[in-house]
Amino acid sequence: MTMMNDKNSLWWQKAVVYQVYPQSFKDSNNDGIGDLNGIIEKLPYLKKLGIDVIWLNPIYVSPQVDNGYDIADYYQINPDYGTLSDFEQLIQQAHSLNLKIILDLVVNHTSDQHEWFKASKKSRDNKYSDYYIWKDPSHDGSLPNDWGATFGGPAWTYVPERKQYYLHSFAPQQPELNWENPALRQDIYKMMRYWLDFGVDGFRMDVISLISKRQDFPNANGRFPYSKSYYAGASNGPRVHEFLQEMNREVLSNFDTLTVGETPNTNADQAILYTDSNRHELNMVFNFDHMHIDYSERGKFDVTRFQLTDLKRVFTQWQNKLSDHGWNSLYWSNHDQPRAVTRFGSEKYRVESAKSLATVLHMLKGTPYIFQGEEIGMTNAKFDSLTDYQDIETKNIINLYKEEGLDESFIKRVAYLRSRDNARTPMPWQNEKPYAGFSQNKPWIKMNPNYDTINVAQALMDTDSVFYHYQRLIALRHEYPVVINGKYHLYDPNDNNIYAFSRESTDGIKLFVIASFSEEKLTYQLPKVITNDNWRVLLNSYDNAFIIQDVISLEPYQSVILINR
CATH class of the missing domain: 2.60.40.1180 (Golgi alpha-mannosidase II)
Known part of the structure; x- marks a missing residue:
């Protein structure tokens, strides 16, 4: 085998990223919630797999309305996960193993418990009053426009103190930040510099394509599904590239970082604008097109199966369009998606299909992302009851489908196939009852019932397991420049x-x-x-x-x- 020797490739082009969902990875203090010390404990496992970068889902203080994507304090660690000192130890020990750490950057919105929002909603004339997006009621007293929110209901919530509505594309507890305000942007850049100076190696940027809003806030008029109707004025907005170029100029260009943007409702041509190195914005973005090939008229929550021809068409389009300008991120699953084996492979041929999916992904051009458990071929979770689901999106769909009178067996099938909770079940480290070595106490969410046959210990003992196939693929990526370029x-x-x-x-x-x-x-x-x-x-x-x-x-x-x- 030949060693990589290509000066034209940047380190993040050669890298493989492993996504850790902290509360479900490893619980070190047996409170049922994964934590930073649990991640430290498993760093040798990740090093053995061969990955280069660990992406952590949000670890900040949060009421956990949306599993940490509602941040109440950008500078403090969620006590359930540990302390700032624990995080410092994680970075130091990861770096000692030549593993990099990137954080989730959630700056389209905050929690309604953030001090900025608490001040903003008090009046229209304080420092933070314009840190969020506030609108007067329409002339007839109704909502400012017809936008709906992803997790159900309208995208506007009324606050009597201001006699105004604030915008939230997701839960009402996730008010939208106003990027038109230069002071708000500078506070975000200050926070980013803090973490980069602290030692993190980059950011995954949550729904970053939504940060710029059309200032006329147009009605969607049915152009999008109601739960995504805010796309009419919030998706790839008029100043998004200006804002990201400013962010790059003031922050990112001063550090050697990996940056990946989550960019819903963004096609390959638009992705080039975010990722072309000559534009000085981001290294790469997450393509959503292959996440939509199994959608139906009901959208995500249905039982339709993808067609391989559609998958190949989407992958090929992104491979070709970003070949010379920009860079691809490659993924099958993450914390927002069901397990890849169940969705794109076969539970009947679990090991075989997990390997095949891995082969395709890691041999494409781009930076691969492995979601925790993917490397052992985890499947979706067959929960006994609909009450076992915790995800806000899934619970809203369950309630909606019940109101529509749909059969419960259909609703259970839909939840099993599409719920985000499928990705969030705790990592099964051993075949050990009752909690698979994740914790000695009841986890915050149910274990996947099949942990007795799908667990890390078993995978490590079998030289022909999914784990070792991933290990070999990662080694090929590191050793053959043709895989990169x-x-x-x-x-x-x-x-x-x-x-x-x-x-x-x-x-x-x-x-x-x-x-x-x-x-x-x-x-x-x-x-x-x-x-x-x-x-x-x-x-x-x-x-x-x-x-x-x-x-x-x-x-x-x-x-x-x-x-x-």
């Missing part, structure tokens, strides 16, 4: 069972990736360029002899990487 080309776009693509670097080294997305055995006609003696198998997800010939046989969810050099 190679040009992408899709084969057989209309094949709904096989994803085949190549990567080719300027020095002539080529990879060919074949991944089955079928529970059946398949045959596949290799392109003529492959069927010669110069190709060899670099990685095979099955423990079988793979013979390169005109027509190959693939086992269910088998994936193979070939190299020509």
Whole structure:
């Protein structure tokens, strides 16, 4: 194997990021909630996997209305997770292992318990009165416009003290910050500098494409689903790039950071504006297009299954458009999405499909993100009762579907397939009753019932496990520059069972990736360029002899990487 030696690649292009959901990762003090010391305890595990960067979901003081995305104090650690000293230890120990730490930056909104908002709602004439977005009622006394909020209900809440409404795209307890205010922006930049000086290595920026609002606040008039109707005036707004360039100029350019923006309702052409290095904004953004290919007329919460042809079309579009300008982030799942095996793979072929999904993702051009548990092939959780769900979005959908008179079995199926809680069940470290080594006491949310067969200890004992497949893929990314910089080309776009693509670097080294997305055995006609003696198998997800010939046989969810050099 050749060592990486490419001066044109930045460190974050070569990196693999592992997302830690702190309250569900490892509980060190047995209060049922994961914490910073638990993460410290498991740093050797992450180092063994081979990742480079740890992204932490919000660890700040929060009422936890939306699992930490409602921040009450940007400078203080949530006591459930530990102390500032604990976080300092985490950074030091991670850095000693050459692991970087990035934080979640949530600056589209705060908690309504933040001191800024408490002051802002008191009057219209104090320092913080313009830190949030306030609007008078319409002339007839009604809401300022027709926008709805993601978690249900209108996007406006009335405050009698000001005789005005404030905007919240999410929960009423998450008031929207007013980025038009220069003083607010400077306070955010000050906070960012604090954490970067503290030692963090970058930020994942929550819904950053929403920070600039059209100042006429237009009605949506049915152009978007009600729960996303704020997109009409809040998505990719008129000053968003100006604000991010200012942020880069005043903060980010002074540090060697990884920055990734969560940018809902953003297409590949718009993504280039955020990520082209010549524009000095962000390193990369999260593409949502592949998250929507299994949506129905009900939106996210339905039982529809994706089509591989749609997935390939979306991935290919983003690969091609950002190939020379910008940079891709690559992910199957995160804290807001169900588990990848259940959604895009097969629970019947859990190990096989987990490996195939990993092969595809890690061989694409971009920076891969692994969500905790993905590397052991975790699945969605089959909870016994609808009352087991804790996520605010899921509970609102359950109540809505019950009001609509939908059958409870359908609602349970929808929650099982789509709830965000599927990603938030505690990490199963061992086959140990009752809480799988996560904690000795009842966790804040139920364990996934299948932890007796899907857990870290078991994965580490099996050299053919999903874990070691991820480890091998990460090693290939680190060792072969073609994985970082190679040009992408899709084969057989209309094949709904096989994803085949190549990567080719300027020095002539080529990879060919074949991944089955079928529970059946398949045959596949290799392109003529492959069927010669110069190709060899670099990685095979099955423990079988793979013979390169005109027509190959693939086992269910088998994936193979070939190299020509």
